[in-house]
Amino acid sequence: MIGARKTRRNDSRVIVHFDYDCFYASVFENENPALKSLPLAVQQKQIVVTCNYEARRRGLHKLALISEAKKIVPDLVIVLGEELGRFRDASKDLYRYLEGFTWSGKVERLGFDEVFMDITDIVDYNQNLLNPNDLAHSFFSLERNDPTVGFTFDATIFAGHTYPPQQMPSAISNSQGNDWLTTRLILGSHFAQHLRLGLDEEKGYTSSVGISTNKLLSKLVGNLNKPKAQTTLLPPYDMLEDGISYNAENTQESNVTMFIDGHDIGKIPGIGFKMAQRIRNHVLSRPPESGTGSGWGGTKESVTVRDVRLFPGMGPEMLERILGGPGVERGIGSKAWGLINGIDDTEIQKAKKVPSQISIEDTYGRLDTMPQVLKELRRLATSLIKRMHTDLLEDDDDPESGSGSKKRWSANPKTVRLSTRPRPPPNADGTRTRSFNRISRSGPLPSFVFNLNNGIDSIVERLVQECLVPMFKRLHPPHAVWNLSLINIGVTNMVETAREDGGGAGGRDISKMFKRQESTLREWRVADRDVPPDPVHGNDNNHHHNHQQAEPSAGDGAPNDDNDHDDNDDILASSEDAIYETQQNSIDDAWQEEEDDDDERPSCEICRRCGAMMPAFAIPAHERFHSLEQEEE
DNA sequence: CGGGGCTTGT
DNA sequence: ACAAGCC
Incomplete structure (x- = not known):
């Protein structure tokens, strides 16, 4: 009775898992198709992180040392794959392609080369469309409001492979009527095939695909037929618990158990x-x-x-x-x-428009002096700021925001984090106890990083001097000796900026957004001049917003992206460096209070240039600040 | 083995 | 601030 409830199967969903074949290698092949016929390996540091199937055919495998790889395949073509930008771009493109087919928006990336898709609603819909009298000539409908969009298929058979393999494809469906789950998985397999071929033909990426009723099973079953193929896990999924058997001499067992065992x-x-x-x-x-x-x-x-x-x-x-x-x-x-037991009820996350974290890291064989660290901090911070620009900046299509700027921040991270991985001192006996443990410090992300007018270099320099170095000193106090094997800089705690959206699905209630931000937002201000004066911000010392309320946020918000707040409070409160100071401001109280009263809340805006949030009446002054700033250059 | 990056949970 | 997990 204890785990009994959770141990029940739920096979009402249809889940597809995509795994792009040797993804990194495919990205290079797509950039340069001549590579397709050659044995190709992608190198990161000293290892082959992946290689194409031509290379595998000749005996190379993933994770081989480069030196080994050259011996195994002397004419191997090796490309450097440490810079991940191209992979990220390709990954997002494919992801968006798949997302375009969903109705529910439930598409989830795992790493760069895997995608889960919940196609339950589309399968449901098409199940109702089936004509039981002529299943062999069925039509799969891809859009609810245009019956002409779709493809024809044979609903008496599975598309692609199955587990267990079917000896006679049509035997099952002819002899006994298909049960509910079988029909849905048949539908799923055809839809999956449509998507898989689309990825191949339209985007140039082959994939291996699994179809089942949850993430666990669809992912595992896709491994059975590897390059450029798909596999569906066949019913029955249910264990026959007591006495009941389908057939006296042919007792069936759950294919789930059989497979996963x-x-x-x-x-x-x-x-x-x-x-x-x-x-x-x-x-x-x-x-x-x-x-x-x-x-x-x-x-x-x-x-x-x-x-x-x-x-x-x-x-x-x-x-x-x-x-x-x-x-x-x-x-x-x-x-x-x-x-x-093959049970996994976790949901496929809906597409998020904004990542919940962005981080940049690198590893080192030896890094033990401050000048080196400073140099790396600048290097990493530079690419972090660039990443923030490519990932968080979007075109500003709002005509009212004249003032020349064409980009706006779609989200503002509120926290910077610096992590390092100290190399453990060698053991007494010389054996290296490698640890993968990271240590980190975090603090408020100053708003000057959102400035789009001054160069990146000046932002980086400030960030390094005012935030990263102090954090580094907290991690590694002066006098201490260290040798780092890794540095990671990241920004987290994204607060999506309001969209003047207004229309359509998921139309959000803007006042709700601000209620959330009141509790999430924490404006601190660098004790320095020439920072945008933030007229408003959470003033909240000690105002702990416990319950932070997952906030499903109309459609697809970022569910709980604010974990660390209480911690941050404490860190800040006890920070001796006193780099930041809260800015108490009387304007706050005027509009922040009053939870229950919906009307007459002064309207708020977020500065397009620096992301600071303030009441509408404060905008003009704030804008003036920016133009002054601009003239200074 | 091991890269760079992301999420989730306490 | 981690720890563990995934690719």
Whole structure:
């Protein structure tokens, strides 16, 4: 009864998973088609991060050292792939292509080369359109309000591969009437094929695709037929719990169990390295902590999902005991148990227009002097600002905002974060206990970074001097010795700026947005002149907005992108550097209070140039500030 | 092995 | 401020 509720299957959705074949290599091939016939490898630092299938045919594999790779394939073409811009661009393009087909907007990217899509609504719709008398000549409708848009297909068979493989494709559907789930997966498979061929023919990218009823299963099943193919996980999905069997001599078993049972426990998405190791230890009756942590340790035996599932006493409670502990997600046991049983109810996230974080990082073999650090901080900060411009700046199509500027910020990050990974000092015996642990500090992102008039260099310099260096000193106090293997600079805590949208689906209530921003926004001001005077901002010391209310935000807002606020408060409050000071301002109270009264709230605007938020009446003065600023140059 | 970047949870 | 997870 304990985990019983969560352990029920829900197969009412149809989920498709796309995995672009050797994505990085494909990006280069698309840029330069001559590469397609050559063995091609993409290099990052000293390793081959991916290679095309011609290279694989000759025995090269992913993650080979470059030196090895050259030996394996002497005429290998090697391209450098450390700069990720082109991959990000291609990834977003493909993502937008797929998004264009959805009705619900439920499309989610995982990394650059994977996409989940929830096509439940489209499948539902087309299921109702089927003519049971002539399934072989069906039409798949892609748009609700234009019945001519779509494609013809044979609804008696699956498109592409299935698991388990079907010996006689049409046998199933002819002999017995298809059940509900089978019909929907057939529909899903044809739609998936349409999308997959579209990606190939229109965008030049082949992919491997899986079709099932949740993210876990669709992702795993897509691996069965790898380059340029698709696989649907066939019903039945349900276990026959007691006595009931379809057929006396041909008892059916769940294909889900059959399929997932063969996987190594560590191959299940959601069960990562740490969890897999702990489960293995338990199942193999190992002492709970062998303490090495370096590499593969001792456990060589592979432990499959079946081994875990059938282990005596195994279930959500036991898993909770194995996996639970301080700093571990609560309910991890039943979650893991669900995964082991092919159950995964997590939703496909709706497309977000704005990322919830942008960060830039690099790794180093040795980085232990301040001048080096300063140089890297500038380098990383420069590309961060550039990334903010490409990712967060959009064309300003609002005619009223004259004043020459053609771009506006679609979101303002409120927080900067600096992370480093100190290289652990060598062990007594010389063995390197490599740790992947990062440490970080964060603080308010000053608004001068949103300035579009002055050059990037001056912004970078200020950011480095006024924010990053102080944070660095907090991470690594003067006198301390360190050697860094990584630096990461990021901006987080995005606050979407209001759109004068007004029309259409998801029309948002602007006053609600501001209510949210009141609690989210925190304007601090660099104690310096020539920063845009922010006439308004959260004045809030001690005003803790606990409940932050996931705020589903009409359509697709950023669900909970403000985790760290309380922490930031504390950091700021105790910051000795006193670089920032809050600006108390009496205007606030005039308009910020009054939760329940909808009318007569002074209208607010966000400066197009620097992102500062203020009441409308403050805009003119603020604009004047900017023009002064401009003349200074 | 290991790159750069993202999300989620405590 | 991490830790862990995913690619």
